[in-house]
Amino acid sequence: MDLPTYAFQRQRFWLNSNVSAGDPAFAVEHPLLDSVISVPDTGGVLGTGRLSLAAQPWLADHTVSGTVLLPGAALVELAVRTGDEVDTSTLRELVIEAPLVVPDEGVVRIQVSVGEDSGSGDRPVAVYSRPDDAEPGTPWVRHASGRLSADVPAPAAMFGVWPPKDATAVNVTDLYEELIARGYGYGPVFQGLRAVWRRDDEVFAEVALPSGEVDAAAGFGLHPALLDAALHAGAFAQPHGSDDEDGGIRLPFAWSGVALHASGASSLRVRLTSTGAESLSLDLADGEGAPVASVESLVLRAVSEEQLRVSGGAGGGDALFRVEWSSLAMRADADGDGVGGVEVLEVPSAVVDAGAVREVTA
Incomplete structure (x- = not known):
């Protein structure tokens, strides 16, 4: 059979696009994280992701007083998984400062920051969020912060006998x-x-x-x-x-x-x-x-x-902190009886101002 004298015809069905979908080198296969990128000036990493009831419908099964919250266990998972990228996957400490509310509709963008090695192998870690449709300049809410370590403690004894004896x-x-x-x-x-x-x-x-x-x-x-x-x-x-x-x-x-x-x-x-x-x-x-x-x-x-x-929006970063009075031991006087070292100071001014107080108490 003779070949045709014209060039072979072909038709493309792929979409032409110059828009980057992101560097696949930074993509991670994790249900809560999309990518983990390196931070050159600290040697740390930044994990990013999006949370929504559409993408993670199982989160709807975790509510507190009718509010859907990201479980504290998920904040631990995020910190450990991101820290694993720089071989610091043991969580020395993670303090949850504010619950992360997952809205009924819409998307929450999250970031997990793992910072510079302190020199001892520890690195700071923090988890942040803000609405995906937030205006530029909208502050991120910090939900948890703590430290990661490269040291992995030895596991406890295995539970070979189950149920445990005498339980x-x-x-x-x-x-x-x-x-x-x-x-x-x-x-x-x-x-x-x-x-x-x-x-x-x-x-x-x-x-x-x-x-x-x-x-x-x-x-x-x-x-x-x-x-x-x-x-x-x-x-x-x-x-x-x-x-x-x-x-x-x-x-x-x-x-x-x-x-x-x-x-x-x-x-x-x-x-x-x-x-x-x-x-x-x-x-x-x-x-x-x-x-x-x-x-x-x-x-x-x-x-x-x-x-x-309050924790559902910016400014709720202290939702789990509380103010408490701490008792202090009082010093006894020279005779060992009663409280010593107490002096009452009077400010001789009809109108008490900062200058008058400073002059007397200095």
Whole structure:
């Protein structure tokens, strides 16, 4: 067959575009992060992402007093995953300063900043957000800050014997109904507590993701719903009703010594130990008893509905802080009797001003 004397005809069906979709070298495969980019002048990294109920519908199953919040466990996941890019994935400390509200509609843009190595291997970390449609110059709200470390602590002993010896089974049938009545709106994805046992001051539990979320676990270091469900066992470590003591319900406030030993778990064996009125520690293992993660300390803090409303926008950065009076030891006088060193100063002025006060007290 003779070839035609004209050039072969062809037709393109691909769209021509000069608009960059971003550098694929910075893209990460993570359900909450889109990319992690390096910061040249600090040697740190910046993780970015977008949160919405359309993109992450499972977040709708985590509400507090009717408000959808990003779980504190998700802030931990964000910090650890971003820090992993610079080999600092152990969370020495993460203080949650304000809950991150996920709106019913719209998108929240997040940034996770991991800073310069301090010289000891530690790096600062912070998580920020602002609405995706915010005007230029709109300030970012800082939701959490802390430190990451390259040191990975040795995992706790494996839970090879399960259920633990001498532990007493506890009925968990009505737990989620009780929690909903107290303001914790856990939907199916977060109702992961399956069984609980108690032994002295230790609480043991089994938690698991629902079948529809099991495949998603592979994308996380530790799925936030799974870690959050492990915390639900804390309801059996202290008397019911303590959540209302300060006029609010308790949320994670300060995480310390969080280390991830294995990733992608969809079920856990949990050992939870109460370490104080507002604190606990956790050891987490997989279904075979192999270590998955450990939390040296988690401090909980009471939050009111008003604080949750304030935290939904800029300026809510102190929503979980509170003012307290601290007592000071008084110094005894020379005779060892009573309080010494106290002098009453009078300002001889009909109109007290700063200058008059400074002259007397100086």
